[in-house]
Amino acid sequence: MVYKSQSVIKLPLAALALSLTLLISACGSGSGSTNANAPQTPTPTAKTEEKVQTINFAYMPNMGGAAPIAIGEEKGFFKEAGIKMNAVKFLSGPPEFQAMAAGEIDIAYIGPGATFLSAQGQGNIIGIVSLGKSDMVFATKKSGIKEFKDLKGKTVGVPKGTSGEMVLNLGIEKAGLKLSDVNIVNMDVAGAVTAYVAGKVDAVAIWSPYTSEIEKQIGKENMVKLGDNSSFFPEYSFPSSWVVNPKFLKEKPELVDKFMKAMAKTTEYKISHSDEAVKLTAAYTQVPEDSLKQELESIDWIDSKKLATVFKDGTAKQWFDNLQKLFVANGKMDSIVPSEKFMTTDPAIKAVNP
Incomplete structure (x- = not known):
């Protein structure tokens, strides 16, 4: 799988030399002497560029998986967080986990059906996007x-x-x-x-x-x-989630925090601007607007405050525990794993209560 590389802006040597020459000429003109107390023009730096870090992100072309990317890019929420999202399209969860195992994907959007792979230790759930009936x-x-x-x-x-x-x-x-x-x-x-x-x-x-x-x-x-x-319902709820590569979480926990802060902003925006969210997502995915609008009818969004609450009060744990019963029943898992073992809740909670 090939990803777009992040370009770093570099100043050509000739242009840099010319800039320095003009600066020296300006300082030496007039009286012919230098003034040590005169304000010095700071040399341009690439601090902003240096802070930008790339996340290889797996999305699906629907409102749950693509709307945050479309909104975050358009409104600059990722840029504000110092993140460059290298978004890669997938059509289902299992291939996303395969890409994570290969080190090609850092964070992914998954539907409830792929949660068993998180329970097997292949990815940590760091956020819940929605409960759905789609x-x-x-x-x-x-x-x-x-x-x-x-x-x-x-x-x-x-x-x-x-x-x-x-x-x-x-x-x-x-x-x-x-x-x-x-x-x-x-x-x-x-x-x-x-x-x-x-x-x-x-x-x-x-x-x-x-x-x-x-x-x-x-x-x-x-x-x-x-x-x-x-x-x-109500015995079974079906949460769609953000899941992170365990290796990426261990090596770059601060980047995961930045991701969840940016996602908190996209979440609030898509909920309060649903029509615009549909238009941006349609443009991003090339999925017709009417299809995405229809999808909204079957989505119960989890806003950032509710996410922090269900993570803290055990509700999310119950959702995933019940899902695991289904996975055991259909042979995808041998036994239920305590959900807290594959849930990493701090980044989402800190995004609301820093």
């Missing part, structure tokens, strides 16, 4: 499926290791079926969308904005919604 399971009209129980013997396309798979598994369990009763096919996001639209699968487990794109292509009347995250 993960949905849709059947095709021609399949004859009307409820989760009708999935028995049917083929479902889903990117495994994602929140879409979690909702699918919960629906199958709630219907009294076993996972082996359903032909679950692992597909990447683009493949799942294409297969559903082409009628090559009976159902798909996917999330916004891809659900909106499917609707545009085949029409809402040809989609049969079986359920979404909210079908399993």
